[in-house]
Amino acid sequence: MSLDQLYQQIILDHSKARHGSGLSQTEAPEGASTGQSHQLNPVCGDEVTLRLAVSDGKVAQVSWDGAGCSISMASASVFSELAEGMTVDELHGVIDSFREVLRSRGKVHADPELLGDAAAFEGVARYAARVKCAMISWVAAEDALNQAS
Amino acid sequence: MAVVSTPATLERAVPVMDNAEVLRIRNDFPVLNQLVNGQPLVYLDSGATSQNPLSVIEAEQEFYEQRNAAVHRGAHHLAVEATEAFEDARQTVADFIGADYAETVWTSNATEGLNLVSYALSNAALWAAQGRGDAGLKDLALQPGDEIVVTEMEHHANLIPWQELAFRTGATLRYLPVDDAGRLDLEHAAGIIGSRTRLLAFTHASNVLGTINPVRELVALGRAAGALVVLDACQSAPHMPLDVKALDVDFAVFSGHKMLAPTGIGVLYGKQELLDILPPFLTGGSMITTVTMERAEYLPAPQRFEAGTQRISQAVALAAAANYLTETGLDRIHRWEAELGQRMVTGLEALPGIRVLGPGAGQERIGLAAFDVEGVHAHDVGQFLDSKGIAVRVGHHCAQPLHRRLGLTATTRASAYLYNTTDDVDRFLDAVSGVRDYFRA
């Protein structure tokens, strides 16, 4: 597999764009219930703190701070774009699907209908050492979602 | 005709290593001869673990084919053969570092060696408090008010065992800071190492900065304070001549897997008079004289610290590795690697957006270089290099406090050994020059 299949253009774009980045600059919408989770990968020092706001059963806002490799930062950015506006149940489904693809060692293909830009991380599944990088913000998100809903 | 064997004449007599010799050396290392991602492997991660030459692999295989048995137990032929091989290996490795046979203790790795010293010392406090063992244990026991001194550049293996020793004994842990260039300031050190210092532990060569620490000066400070001195020789024993007696350290540790031997074997050197009175760390079979249901008496070193069935084939293999290094010449290896280290730093410094940790080009360093790439995380750098068949290490290299001191969380490290050519370094540099473009930094 070539490097470009791992570092897809979408991933490189998102690693620079970092949608949703800037916890302290955003305030959760009034009346929303929020959850926040900090995750650390001690192997490489990747770190993400992600806050998720839910109101009326929908994800109203995702906001995060983090430091890490391009895969981990892009994955947080993609997640933020994808999750906003989803119902809590929909988001659980998306997170489960993403996890299944990433843990499959390349056997399970991503469904672009369901995962959108996150489907670009399919290639990461073949690099066992990088799966955690792609997952870290999603693990934080799942934890935050459980707190908020 | 008078032959005067000054170091200078010796230096001229010994030819320096060159690429032609390294290419011959590489033939001894089967693992290096392979393609990774379609390109010939460039292995620049020997600081983490090194590769084994055929003579080492064969020594281990020969042991299993011809002599495998438990040592120091049983009177049968194989047991005698195995014991002989095991103890001969100890003598070989003792000679390799200028130690005596009984001062050379087998461990699993350097980490275990350091923990052994840490626990033996806190056990000394327990024994001394109850009047058990040698009267001299009193002087080794740490207590509140005493200080343990390490440096800010230590590998976690030479930091955490001392944090825990401080916790167990009530002693205080202090450290010698590093400056921005990654060096210890000796004047500063003289203000920290003092009458309260009971133990001074530091690395001979830094696995991140590549600096070689001033061992003699530090030992002198430790001696003046009456402290025990522990040397982490993980990055020196495999790469340069090491004489623990000449350096006058009390303890020294290193790992076999970083010096052409398999994993699972390491060495603790300790001065005989210390090893013979220190309480054991692990207890059980093979390290006792008399055992009753209530208590046991222990053998002197080295068996005192080798409880249970030992790593026999690994010890034999480590001796083969020591022989391989001795035959090649550690002085020559050291000079060759220093040249590769300079080539790395000079090349890296010439690239925009690269910050090399530790001493700059032209200053002494061992054959490794850790660096930060502006705008690109070390994990991505490592992945990019891997796609070109180049193996490096990424992360904090088990030195989080040092990285924090330098304002970083993760770096990329290339580390060379006697089987690396200047071509390896050039391929590495060429690849690094493309990293920032690829990641649009």
Ligand SMILES: Cc1ncc(COP(=O)(O)O)c(C=O)c1O
């Ligand atoms: C300077 C230094 N000290 C200690 C260690 C620990 O060695 P090991 O993990 O083999 O016990 C290492 C290896 O990573 C090292 O480079």
